[in-house]
Amino acid sequence: MQSNKKNQMPRVGVVGASGMVGRELVSLLERRHFPLSLLLPFASGRTRNTVKFRGRALAVTAVDLQRLAGCDLVFLVSSDEVARRLAPALARRGVWVIDDSSEFRLDPGVPLVIPEVNAEALSPTKRLIAGPNCTMTGLAVAGWPLHREATVREARIASYQAVSGAGRAALAEFFTQARRQAAGLGFGADGRAPVGRVPGHRALPRAIAGNVFPHVGRFDADGYSGEELKVAAELRKVWGAPNLRVSVTAVRVPVVRGHALSAWLNLARPLPVPRARRLLARAPGVELHAGQDYPTPLETAGLWPVHVGRVRTGVDARELALWVVSDNLLKGAALNSVQIAEQLLRRGWLKRRGG
Amino acid sequence: MQSNKKNQMPRVGVVGASGMVGRELVSLLERRHFPLSLLLPFASGRTRNTVKFRGRALAVTAVDLQRLAGCDLVFLVSSDEVARRLAPALARRGVWVIDDSSEFRLDPGVPLVIPEVNAEALSPTKRLIAGPNCTMTGLAVAGWPLHREATVREARIASYQAVSGAGRAALAEFFTQARRQAAGLGFGADGRAPVGRVPGHRALPRAIAGNVFPHVGRFDADGYSGEELKVAAELRKVWGAPNLRVSVTAVRVPVVRGHALSAWLNLARPLPVPRARRLLARAPGVELHAGQDYPTPLETAGLWPVHVGRVRTGVDARELALWVVSDNLLKGAALNSVQIAEQLLRRGWLKRRGG
Numbered sequence: 001m002q003s004n005k006k007n008q009m010p011r012v013g014v015v016g017a018s019g020m021v022g023r024e025l026v027s028l029l030e031r032r033h034f035p036l037s038l039l040l041p042f043a044s045g046r047t048r049n050t051v052k053f054r055g056r057a058l059a060v061t062a063v064d065l066q067r068l069a070g071c072d073l074v075f076l077v078s079s080d081e082v083a084r085r086l087a088p089a090l091a092r093r094g095v096w097v098i099d100d101s102s103e104f105r106l107d108p109g110v111p112l113v114i115p116e117v118n119a120e121a122l123s124p125t126k127r128l129i130a131g132p133n134c135t136m137t138g139l140a141v142a143g144w145p146l147h148r149e150a151t152v153r154e155a156r157i158a159s160y161q162a163v164s165g166a167g168r169a170a171l172a173e174f175f176t177q178a179r180r181q182a183a184g185l186g187f188g189a190d191g192r193a194p195v196g197r198v199p200g201h202r203a204l205p206r207a208i209a210g211n212v213f214p215h216v217g218r219f220d221a222d223g224y225s226g227e228e229l230k231v232a233a234e235l236r237k238v239w240g241a242p243n244l245r246v247s248v249t250a251v252r253v254p255v256v257r258g259h260a261l262s263a264w265l266n267l268a269r270p271l272p273v274p275r276a277r278r279l280l281a282r283a284p285g286v287e288l289h290a291g292q293d294y295p296t297p298l299e300t301a302g303l304w305p306v307h308v309g310r311v312r313t314g315v316d317a318r319e320l321a322l323w324v325v326s327d328n329l330l331k332g333a334a335l336n337s338v339q340i341a342e343q344l345l346r347r348g349w350l351k352r353r354g355g
Numbered sequence: 356m357q358s359n360k361k362n363q364m365p366r367v368g369v370v371g372a373s374g375m376v377g378r379e380l381v382s383l384l385e386r387r388h389f390p391l392s393l394l395l396p397f398a399s400g401r402t403r404n405t406v407k408f409r410g411r412a413l414a415v416t417a418v419d420l421q422r423l424a425g426c427d428l429v430f431l432v433s434s435d436e437v438a439r440r441l442a443p444a445l446a447r448r449g450v451w452v453i454d455d456s457s458e459f460r461l462d463p464g465v466p467l468v469i470p471e472v473n474a475e476a477l478s479p480t481k482r483l484i485a486g487p488n489c490t491m492t493g494l495a496v497a498g499w500p501l502h503r504e505a506t507v508r509e510a511r512i513a514s515y516q517a518v519s520g521a522g523r524a525a526l527a528e529f530f531t532q533a534r535r536q537a538a539g540l541g542f543g544a545d546g547r548a549p550v551g552r553v554p555g556h557r558a559l560p561r562a563i564a565g566n567v568f569p570h571v572g573r574f575d576a577d578g579y580s581g582e583e584l585k586v587a588a589e590l591r592k593v594w595g596a597p598n599l600r601v602s603v604t605a606v607r608v609p610v611v612r613g614h615a616l617s618a619w620l621n622l623a624r625p626l627p628v629p630r631a632r633r634l635l636a637r638a639p640g641v642e643l644h645a646g647q648d649y650p651t652p653l654e655t656a657g658l659w660p661v662h663v664g665r666v667r668t669g670v671d672a673r674e675l676a677l678w679v680v681s682d683n684l685l686k687g688a689a690l691n692s693v694q695i696a697e698q699l700l701r702r703g704w705l706k707r708r709g710g
Contacts, residue, residue: 160515160606247619251515253608260606297567312577312579313578321604323569
């Protein structure tokens with residue numbers, strides 16, 4: 001690559017670069033050959049570390065607004081609080097900001113984008129762009145061709161969510177519990193946990209090894225959890241379907257990575273299964289499993305597409321049931337953010353600014 | 356207890372006594388003080404073993420039709436094939452037979468009974484009685500007071516099913532995989548399973564440690580699994596609701612015991628959540644969790660009631676969503692069978708016969 005061409009390439013910052021999603025994002029920028037002249041990794045917290053990029057170990061430094069403002073694109077893969085502090089300030093200075101937190105997703109002035117679904121929501125003047133919740137992404141992608149064809153009016157979704165979606169401390173807690181469980185502490189061969197032997201937990205609301213619990217985020221007065229409300233609201237926004245009725249049960253399961261969903265989509269018009277399968281087979285970002293095959297989180301972890309199987313009729317001919325699995329750290333987070341940036345490049349909007 | 360009174364008590368056989376459900380059943384007969392003069396444990400396969408009962412180790416012997424025919428009540432907690440071979444033959448000889456296999460559940464001449472729901476299906480002349488599928492039992496019990504009040508017209512159910520429901524070989528396979536997983540084989544700290552390192556499996560259709568899969572029983576031409584079809588058909592029969600529309604996704608999860616369900620019940624009439632909670636609070640066999648509390652399989656394993664939480668409105672005012680957990684080996688199998696026998700006793704139908 002010629003040096004003067006390289007100097008025309010954007011400078012890219014990543015805030016939260018040493019987190020689980022951040023590391024995936026840096027790796028994706030390399031593997032997808034994202035054109036950039038400079039990569040600046042920042043840690044939002046006190047973590048100081050390095051990330052590998054194109055054969056080099058880059059030091060992860062503390063967040064520095066001035067250095068971030070010198071970037072042409074900043075990925076925020078950090079907390080709502082960090083997004084609140086940095087995203088509008090950077091966007092005002094002309095930096096493209098792709099934020100993976102939930103802070104701005106429902107802001108009417110902020111596009112919430114899944115490129116396979118609503119890339120047209122991107123605009124050259126809206127520099128702050130939100131990426132969606134990791135649980136809804138799989139269904140948003142897989143359900144989109146069905147929604148366009150037959151109009152989804154009601155969606156019921158039960159999730160099987162991996163522990164990595166709850167962050168590193170939760171994952172460490174899971175591993176500790178799983179080691180105890182495997183060592184035979186707390187579980188008899190008959191599967192009974194002796195009283196008082198249910199493993200301790202702190203990062204997660206209940207023990208997760210050998211368990212499942214329907215508690216992801218805080219419950220509201222109506223009994224829905226934060227995660228469940230995010231899935232519903234974000235699905236309506238990404239699909240542009242404000243009247244879509246959605247009910248979700250978000251459940252944590254002892255899986256390391258990969259969120260699975262059992263979904264029922266009730267349609268305005270009947271959509272026969274063979275026709276639905278043909279639509280899914282050619283939908284961008286979807287890998288449809290053949291016949292009676294189906295994806296599982298363990299087998300699809302680390303893969304890019306949204307995996308779909310078990311497409312069948314639901315309670316009547318106007319309903320489809322399906323099973324969707326996608327990697328929560330990739331399509332649910334890092335990959336979607338990189339795909340948004342690729343859209344900006346393709347449109348010629350993401351350029352190296354002067355100075 | 357007087358000896359002559361004891362001699363009036365029924366003689367009870369258990370086929371499959373050394374299996375997981377069989378051991379629970381024998382333990383329940385003791386813990387619930389089931390009146391019996393003789394307990395005869397049989398193994399349906401080649402397993403020879405002992406079971407503990409009232410302080411004694413009883414030898415589990417090979418199935419012997421003559422000895423079984425001398426019982427007043429026989430519990431079958433074995434395979435469909437064993438049930439086919441034994442159940443009608445014993446019932447014809449006047450033995451009460453409570454069969455936990457799926458063989459006779461949908462036979463119009465055989466009562467399929469969950470005592471909290473349809474004890475009135477029992478009849479003094481129908482000596483062969485079926486117990487239901489372990490996955491549908493929790494919903495059948497928890498949904499019953501709601502169905503009676505507001506008529507469930509559609510049920511959508513996503514299950515989170517424990518490995519013990521697949522039998523002992525599956526559980527052993529799960530433990531082996533879990534030990535490998537805990538030892539760090541096959542799973543990096545980033546949660547990525549190196550290619551080719553997905554654990555092997557034989558008893559189950561996919562690896563289950565660190566995984567979930569929507570495959571319980573064989574798939575039919577419409578894409579539903581055997582388990583899913585059982586849940587639907589048995590729910591219709593137990594509730595006496597032949598027109599109920601049911602769609603199920605049955606999913607195996609890495610839990611030792613306890614099946615959880617996320618269910619949406621669409622009703623003929625609106626049923627406000629507070630009213631639904633009052634109905635559930637007084638429903639027999641149901642333990643309703645208060646406020647935002649919810650049951651988990653690990654915490655309720657070994658307990659008798661069906662545990663219910665997260666009662667909330669579904670996609671509209673005519674729908675309720677709920678989270679149900681019950682022990683698949685107990686209420687899903689052994690406990691329900693013992694409760695059926697207790698009903699027969701209470702009605703005075705189960706008596707010691709002459710000879």
